[in-house]
Amino acid sequence: MADYDHPASESLTLLGVLRGLADPIRLEIVQHLGSVPEASCAALLGDRPRSSMSHHFQVLRESGLLHTRIQGVQHFNSLRKADLDLRFPGLMEAILAG
Amino acid sequence: MADYDHPASESLTLLGVLRGLADPIRLEIVQHLGSVPEASCAALLGDRPRSSMSHHFQVLRESGLLHTRIQGVQHFNSLRKADLDLRFPGLMEAILAG
DNA sequence: GGTTTAATTCGACTTTGATCGAACAATATC
DNA sequence: GATATTGTTCGATCAAAGTCGAATTAAACC
Numbered sequence: 001m002a003d004y005d006h007p008a009s010e011s012l013t014l015l016g017v018l019r020g021l022a023d024p025i026r027l028e029i030v031q032h033l034g035s036v037p038e039a040s041c042a043a044l045l046g047d048r049p050r051s052s053m054s055h056h057f058q059v060l061r062e063s064g065l066l067h068t069r070i071q072g073v074q075h076f077n078s079l080r081k082a083d084l085d086l087r088f089p090g091l092m093e094a095i096l097a098g
Numbered sequence: 099m100a101d102y103d104h105p106a107s108e109s110l111t112l113l114g115v116l117r118g119l120a121d122p123i124r125l126e127i128v129q130h131l132g133s134v135p136e137a138s139c140a141a142l143l144g145d146r147p148r149s150s151m152s153h154h155f156q157v158l159r160e161s162g163l164l165h166t167r168i169q170g171v172q173h174f175n176s177l178r179k180a181d182l183d184l185r186f187p188g189l190m191e192a193i194l195a196g
Numbered sequence: 197g198g199t200t201t202a203a204t205t206c207g208a209c210t211t212t213g214a215t216c217g218a219a220c221a222a223t224a225t226c
Numbered sequence: 227g228a229t230a231t232t233g234t235t236c237g238a239t240c241a242a243a244g245t246c247g248a249a250t251t252a253a254a255c256c
Binding site: 014015018019021022024027088089090091093094095097098 | 112113116117119120122125186187188189191192193195196
């Protein structure tokens, strides 16, 4: 499967990032990813339907919060902390502390 | 007119604050209020319908971002920066810098 | 090739949220 | 009291976003 194209850090907008964070499931995913280097989709699934989670992963990718690395059949997700720190200093630290 | 009841700072949630910020008009209001002590609704109105703006003021109040002081017929709005800093350190600084 | 596993895409449905005119409430002023 | 000003509330409408089963893609493995 082809890689995803993630938006460049310069093109990220504060509004877009805030929209990405403004959902309970996505905020939970982001906060989880704040404490681990990366996690597969399955590891973040919980007991929710896969299709719902796929939607949230897509929103997180498009808003620039999440990077997805494909390895075989698994997708490993990580927080784009360095990019976000560069673009919006202090933001993720505050989010992950909450 | 009776005062509004603003939520206590302890009861604010990160998700609620993020939801409050995740709208272009509200983010603009918040960022504007970051640079002035307070502003009346009229001063923040722009060319938008009053009823639309009233809705956004309500959302901002309920999420704990905004405090409204009533003086006569005017409503003076201010950012609840001290409360937000206490509850979510660094968050508003990052938002206002964006 | 067939099967299992991981995750997405599609499509339909539902829910949430934004928009905004019209009516209303409250204060100030003449 | 009448009028103008400031802002809210109501109610209807519309658009955006979340939900999730079923079908699909892709890789791994026997």
